[in-house]
Amino acid sequence: MTYREPLPEGCPPDNAEEITAPRIVYRLLRSAPPTDDDFRSQRAEKPHRIFRRVTECRARGVSVRTDLDEAIEIMKLPQMQGKLLCQVQLDNGAGRIMQTGEWPNHSTWWPLADFDILANCSVVTI
Amino acid sequence: MKTVKITEIVEYYDGIQLFVARDPIGGHYLGEAVDKVGNCDRYAVVGVRPELLADFQAGRVDLRTLLLEMPGGEWYIMMPKGTIDDPQELMPQLVSLADTDYLPEEDYFLEPDEPLDSGPVRRALERGKVVTVTGLVEHANRSVGEWALLTDGGIQSGKTYPGGPVLDGLQVGKRYRFKCAQVTELDPLWRDKQTLYLHHVEHV
Numbered sequence: 509m510t511y512r513e514p515l516p517e518g519c520p521p522d523n524a525e526e527i528t529a530p531r532i533v534y535r536l537l538r539s540a541p542p543t544d545d546d547f548r549s550q551r552a553e554k555p556h557r558i559f560r561r562v563t564e565c566r567a568r569g570v571s572v573r574t575d576l577d578e579a580i581e582i583m584k585l586p587q588m589q590g591k592l593l594c595q596v597q598l599d600n601g602a603g604r605i606m607q608t609g610e611w612p613n614h615s616t617w618w619p620l621a622d623f624d625i626l627a628n629c630s631v632v633t634i
Numbered sequence: 635m636k637t638v639k640i641t642e643i644v645e646y647y648d649g650i651q652l653f654v655a656r657d658p659i660g661g662h663y664l665g666e667a668v669d670k671v672g673n674c675d676r677y678a679v680v681g682v683r684p685e686l687l688a689d690f691q692a693g694r695v696d697l698r699t700l701l702l703e704m705p706g707g708e709w710y711i712m713m714p715k716g717t718i719d720d721p722q723e724l725m726p727q728l729v730s731l732a733d734t735d736y737l738p739e740e741d742y743f744l745e746p747d748e749p750l751d752s753g754p755v756r757r758a759l760e761r762g763k764v765v766t767v768t769g770l771v772e773h774a775n776r777s778v779g780e781w782a783l784l785t786d787g788g789i790q791s792g793k794t795y796p797g798g799p800v801l802d803g804l805q806v807g808k809r810y811r812f813k814c815a816q817v818t819e820l821d822p823l824w825r826d827k828q829t830l831y832l833h834h835v836e837h838v
Contacts, residue, residue, distance in 0.1 A: 523757050523818055536647070550648055554673045563826060571647045582647055584697075584739035587667040587675075613745070614646060 519565035524606035533572035534579035536591040569616035578613040597628040637721040668736040677712040680704040697742040758815040774801040792830030
């Protein structure tokens, strides 16, 4: 099983759920159409950053929202204004996912290399 | 130069978007990511009244209102240096925050915390992440679902979960064996912590 980005030992965590059934998650985009760059991890974006409050494993995952309203809500923040929203149809072979943080609707997704993200991503009209 | 330490991350998406911080004399602050300089996030930080901050965290006040209610109208820019665990310097700003592009849109509300469902506990049990703790009940608070046992190795504490055993009938000072699911969670600063969820209890 090869992940899209190199992951440290023990990552994803044991309690990350393997995606085996269809589900939708939401991700913010810089622009349309979506590109692979929209699905880069924090680590890929910031190779030299020391993430003291976020584990290396989590830094190598991708933030997604599992609830549309919650995804729209975060677009109100200054750094997120002007971004677009896409829904990603996950299915068997998409990788593993885990709810992270204090909120039930924020998850970290570790995509498998073979999962075609862009083919399963569509921009949401708000 | 004023400094603060981050005490809680309240919004995260590809990095810290909102955080709560305290200064050395206990003042409360809220920081929001506003832009990037190179790969470094920049934050607008405002002092906030604790009661208004509590209202924001409970989902009763929106972020924009919280930021505009800053005492004295003072606000700062913070660019994290060193490690984010270190005290961070705040640079006072002269222009009004309301005249910048740094305010969120109206009606950004935090969702109040929701209780854990049984999913993480079930997955931990399926993966054999089970810890058995034997000791004297030190406290068992049913209303908040928290317990602690005094064991030979010290105090072990944990929680209950929906659908799991409740704490009714446990007697403080009596000896019990708790079989618990060990679940990896995040503390308010997003560091991993191991939490024990009571799965089975027996008097010994």
